[in-house]
Amino acid sequence: MASKPILLVEDNPDDEELILLALKDHKVANDVVVAHDGVEALEYLFATGRYAGRDPAKTPALVLLDLKLPKLSGFDVLKRLREDPRTKITPVVILTSSNEEEDIVTSYQLGTNSFVRKPIEFHEFQKVVKEIGVYWLLVNQPPILES
Amino acid sequence: MRLTVKLPAIVVGAILLTAIAGSVVSIVIGRQVLRQAALDDNVNNVNLYASAVRFYVASARSILATTAELPQLRNFARPREVAALVLAHSDVFEYVTLLTPDGRVAMQEPRALEERLSHRDLSFSAWFGEVRRTDRMVVSDLHISPTTQRPTIVIATPVRAADGRTVGILTGALKLGELSEIGSLASGRPARIESGYVTDRRGLIIAHQTRPSYVENQTDFSAVPSVGEALAGKDGSGENFNPIENEQKLAAYVPLPDLGWAVVYSVPTAIALAPLDALTRGILSASAALAALMGIGVFVSIRRTVAPIARLTTAAQTVATGDLNIRLGIGGNDEIGTLSRAFDQMTGRLQESRAALEEKTAQLVEANKELESFSYSVSHDLRAPLRAIDGFGQRLLEVCRDKLDASAVHYLDRIRAGTQIMAHLIDDLLDLSRVSRTKLNIQPVNLGAVAQRIATELQRDEPQRRIALSIVKDGSVHGDERLLEIALRNLLGNAWKFSAKREHARVEFGVTRQDGNTIFFVRDNGAGFDMAYADKLFAPFQRLHSAVEFPGTGIGLATVRRILQRHGGRIWAEAAMDQGATFYFTVGKGAEHGIKTDIAG
Numbered sequence: 001m002a003s004k005p006i007l008l009v010e011d012n013p014d015d016e017e018l019i020l021l022a023l024k025d026h027k028v029a030n031d032v033v034v035a036h037d038g039v040e041a042l043e044y045l046f047a048t049g050r051y052a053g054r055d056p057a058k059t060p061a062l063v064l065l066d067l068k069l070p071k072l073s074g075f076d077v078l079k080r081l082r083e084d085p086r087t088k089i090t091p092v093v094i095l096t097s098s099n100e101e102e103d104i105v106t107s108y109q110l111g112t113n114s115f116v117r118k119p120i121e122f123h124e125f126q127k128v129v130k131e132i133g134v135y136w137l138l139v140n141q142p143p144i145l146e147s
Numbered sequence: 148m149r150l151t152v153k154l155p156a157i158v159v160g161a162i163l164l165t166a167i168a169g170s171v172v173s174i175v176i177g178r179q180v181l182r183q184a185a186l187d188d189n190v191n192n193v194n195l196y197a198s199a200v201r202f203y204v205a206s207a208r209s210i211l212a213t214t215a216e217l218p219q220l221r222n223f224a225r226p227r228e229v230a231a232l233v234l235a236h237s238d239v240f241e242y243v244t245l246l247t248p249d250g251r252v253a254m255q256e257p258r259a260l261e262e263r264l265s266h267r268d269l270s271f272s273a274w275f276g277e278v279r280r281t282d283r284m285v286v287s288d289l290h291i292s293p294t295t296q297r298p299t300i301v302i303a304t305p306v307r308a309a310d311g312r313t314v315g316i317l318t319g320a321l322k323l324g325e326l327s328e329i330g331s332l333a334s335g336r337p338a339r340i341e342s343g344y345v346t347d348r349r350g351l352i353i354a355h356q357t358r359p360s361y362v363e364n365q366t367d368f369s370a371v372p373s374v375g376e377a378l379a380g381k382d383g384s385g386e387n388f389n390p391i392e393n394e395q396k397l398a399a400y401v402p403l404p405d406l407g408w409a410v411v412y413s414v415p416t417a418i419a420l421a422p423l424d425a426l427t428r429g430i431l432s433a434s435a436a437l438a439a440l441m442g443i444g445v446f447v448s449i450r451r452t453v454a455p456i457a458r459l460t461t462a463a464q465t466v467a468t469g470d471l472n473i474r475l476g477i478g479g480n481d482e483i484g485t486l487s488r489a490f491d492q493m494t495g496r497l498q499e500s501r502a503a504l505e506e507k508t509a510q511l512v513e514a515n516k517e518l519e520s521f522s523y524s525v526s527h528d529l530r531a532p533l534r535a536i537d538g539f540g541q542r543l544l545e546v547c548r549d550k551l552d553a554s555a556v557h558y559l560d561r562i563r564a565g566t567q568i569m570a571h572l573i574d575d576l577l578d579l580s581r582v583s584r585t586k587l588n589i590q591p592v593n594l595g596a597v598a599q600r601i602a603t604e605l606q607r608d609e610p611q612r613r614i615a616l617s618i619v620k621d622g623s624v625h626g627d628e629r630l631l632e633i634a635l636r637n638l639l640g641n642a643w644k645f646s647a648k649r650e651h652a653r654v655e656f657g658v659t660r661q662d663g664n665t666i667f668f669v670r671d672n673g674a675g676f677d678m679a680y681a682d683k684l685f686a687p688f689q690r691l692h693s694a695v696e697f698p699g700t701g702i703g704l705a706t707v708r709r710i711l712q713r714h715g716g717r718i719w720a721e722a723a724m725d726q727g728a729t730f731y732f733t734v735g736k737g738a739e740h741g742i743k744t745d746i747a748g
Contacts, residue, residue: 014535021542068527097527097534099577101585120533120570121563122541 004061005031006137009041009077010095011069015118019064019095022129030061030137038072041065042080045087059090062136065112067096067103075110082111089143091136150456154449159442166434170427177426182397185419186384189341189399193412196343197401199329200354200410204403207239207302207321208284215306215317220245222308223253223315230256233319240319242294245306248313250275255294265293278303278316286406289351289365292320298365299323300353323362326354341414348407350374366391368411373400377409386416455483459490471498515584522580529573537566568700575702578633579687582710587627594622594667594734597632598656601639614646617655622667624734626714631734634710637703638669638730644697645728646673653727664733672727681720707732 006028010016016034023032035041041063043049047056063081067074074094081087093114094107107115116132119125214233219225223245230243234256244255250270255261269275274287284304292299299320306315326345342357350369352361361368368374372387377400384399398413455477462473471494477487540563544556551559598618606614624631639654646652655670676684676691683689687705704718707730711718715735722728 012531014538015531018534018538021538097530100581118530118534120530120537120566122534122538125534125538 004058005033007033007035007041007044007060007063009035009038009063009065009069009074011036011066015066018122018125019129022126023133025126026130026133028133028137033060037070038074038077041069041077042072045081045090046084056086059087061091061142062132063090063092064095064132065092067094067098067107075106078107078110078112091140091142093132093136095132150449150453154453155442155446158445158449159438162438162441162445163434166438170430170434173430174423174427178420178423181420181423182386182416185341185397185414186386186399189397189412189414190384192341192343193399193401193410196329196345196412197403197410200326200345200408201403201406203239203326203329204286204302204321204406206237207319208286208304210237210239211302211304211317211319212284214243215304220317221306221314226254227256227258230254238325239322241299241322242320244269244294244301244318244320246275246316246318248279248315250316253315260294263294265296269293274301274303274318275316278305282313288347288349289353294320298362300347323354324359327356327359327362341412341419343410343412344368345403346374346378346409346411348378350378350409353408371411373398373411373413374409376400377402377411378407380404389413452483455487459483459487462490462494466494466497471501518580519584522577522584525573525577525580530570533566533570533573537563540566572700572702575700575706576687579702579706579709582630582633582706582713585627585630587630587713589625589627592624592626592628592631594624594631594635595619595656597628598622598635598639601632601636602654602656605639605643609643612643612647612652614643615651615653617653617657619656619658622656622658624665626734630710630713634707634732635669637707638732641703641730642669642671642673642728644673644699645675645692646671647697649673666731666733668729668731670727670729675722675724675726675728677724678722681722684720685718711735 006023008016008019010019016036020032020034033044035044040050044051044054045056045059045063047054065074065077069077072080074096078092078094081090081092091113092111093116094112095116095118096103097118099117104115114132114136116128119128210233214220214229217229220229226245230245233243234240242255242257242260245253246269247253250268250272252261252264252267252269255264272287273290274285277285282305284302287301287303289298289300291297292301300323301318301320303316303318305313306317308314342355344355344358344361345353346368347353350367350371352366352368355361360366368391369378371389371391373385373396376383380402382399382401384397386395386397388394389396389398395416396413397416397419398411400409400411402409455475458475458477462475465473473494474491475487476491478484540559544551544559548556595618602616602618606612606616635656639656642654646654649672651672653670653672655668657668657670659666659668674692674697680691684691685704685708688701689705690699690701692699708718711732711734716733718730718732720728720730
């Protein structure tokens with residue numbers, strides 16, 4: 001199980017580095033794959049384009065998804081992801097700057113498992129990332145679906 | 148009922164009524180005229196008939212009187228020859244008889260009839276007795292002839308010898324058939340419907356123009372009113388019921404006083420008035436045809452008049468659904484034309500103003516969209532750099548602490564504090580823009596309960612503070628609970644914050660009524676402010692206290708005011724330096740509900 005990677009979809013290099021730092025601080029063992037836009041995220045998930053040749057059956061343990069992304073938005077990625085039987089039940093946590101009610105409602109309607117706003121204060125930020133990791137990677141019990 | 152049905156119905160109804168009234172009047176008058184004409188006819192005819200009868204009888208009497216004085220008869224020399232001559236040269240008698248003074252038949256001509264005589268002694272006859280008694284000419288009543296065995300009337304006269312002695316009785320039997328015929332001759336046309344008849348003094352029919360059988364049967368007409376009148380010596384005309392023929396009759400009658408007879412001319416009312424039926428039919432069918440024609444004409448013309456109204460109605464309904472493109476274009480100078488033009492003008496104006504409104508709305512929608520995307524960008528993009536500043540600053544402190552001196556650490560702390568303030572400002576600005584953009588979800592809200600909930604949270608966050616709290620139990624309004632909670636959280640949070648330096652801090656949420664308006668207030672006994680700056684309170688980024696004294700972004704009250712404005716309410720404040728502040732607000736007149744003013748300690 002621990003071998004399954006985390007997919008981080010984040011276009012902001014600062015946020016990317018801070019999240020990676022936070023994950024490292026909390027000794028998350030999983031590999032982290034970073035996609036910098038929505039298209040890249042889908043290519044990874046469905047093993048196309050840059051990721052052609054990857055085994056698409058190996059779904060990530062967790063997808064951390066920003067909403068505001070170049071090319072395809074976080075909503076579009078989430079929608080495509082939920083439409084595909086392979087990623088239909090992959091855990092997705094929206095991690096974004098927004099706390100707009102509309103964004104929250106839309107995310108849940110499209111099938112996110114969780115919605116978390118990125119705090120500005122770094123300690124809080126670390127705490128949030130840690131809690132996400134602990135909950136989704138350790139506490140939460142996913143179904144065992146090996147192909 | 149539709150106008151296109153109602154109006155023609157009214158008009159056709161009026162026409163029909165007029166036609167019916169006209170018909171009735173025509174028929175009544177026609178009946179009167181016909182009746183009078185028939186009666187007049189009868190009067191003429193009865194007079195003519197009576198004259199003819201009188202003349203006929205007079206002729207018969209004169210012939211008989213003359214004959215009785217002839218010498219050949221008086222001396223009974225050749226009576227049969229005389230009688231034969233009389234019968235041959237006049238057409239009034241059926242047979243002539245000569246009687247002896249004691250009533251025996253001496254001779255009857257024609258001889259053929261004499262041979263059929265049932266008896267020769269006629270002395271028992273009423274007329275014989277009368278002649279003997281009066282010694283004058285007598286006209287008999289109707290009786291059965293012993294000669295012909297049929298009803299007859301005889302005229303009998305004494306036959307006198309030269310010395311005046313009565314030597315016999317001469318009689319002539321009237322030809323009653325002739326008497327029936329002469330009436331028709333008198334009127335100059337064959338009488339088949341109207342008919343005249345004669346009765347003797349007892350009312351028995353002597354002659355009848357159309358029913359000879361009445362004579363044969365000696366029918367008694369004495370019960371007929373006309374006959375009764377005439378027998379009583381009166382003449383006249385009128386309508387009455389004939390019980391013998393069981394018929395209503397129009398009749399005229401005259402008496403023949405010297406004979407005691409009655410002459411009547413009559414016609415059945417039904418037949419006399421028969422033309423009336425044709426008249427009635429004619430009038431009714433003409434009226435019906437006229438009414439139908441006029442009805443159709445009126446219907447068509449009213450439809451033509453009303454059709455524009457129907458179009459107007461349809462158009463008005465179309466406009467009611469929001470379609471303003473409709474134009475009637477009905478011309479004419481009548482009221483409908485004017486109405487139509489006014490209607491077209493109205494829809495034109497409406498369309499113009501709606502187009503203008505739509506343009507404005509489109510602009511507003513566009514502006515709002517821009518604002519939304521701006522807010523969205525602020526939310527996402529202004530915060531990201533702050534996270535980087537704070538995150539990497541913190542990282543610097545952690546990783547390079549041993550390489551940094553105290554002042555460097557201090558500056559880094561200041562940098563990080565700045566990012567926190569900036570983050571708050573951004574969040575408050577987002578709140579402000581959100582309360583302006585978000586859709587109101589109006590429901591009954593109990594402000595007292597909301598305030599209690601907020602106060603409980605505030606106490607939990609600062610458990611060390613002792614505050615005398617008074618919150619009205621019930622403050623029901625109609626509004627968006629989420630937004631009103633933001634407003635109350637700001638106001639109560641301020642009261643909390645600005646009374647922090649009081650030893651005996653007091654915070655109150657209450658309600659009061661003024662001029663029928665429900666006014667809520669949040670009061671504290673904290674720092675207060677100078678009323679000179681009261682107008683600046685509710686503008687964004689305006690602060691009356693330094694950030695060192697009381698932290699804050701200066702956006703809270705602007706947000707509160709925006710929320711209350713959106714509810715149709717308003718907010719104002721009363722305060723004095725160091726004497727606390729009271730913020731009054733209303734939630735909008737239409738949104739109020741019942742208020743209970745129990746105060747909780």
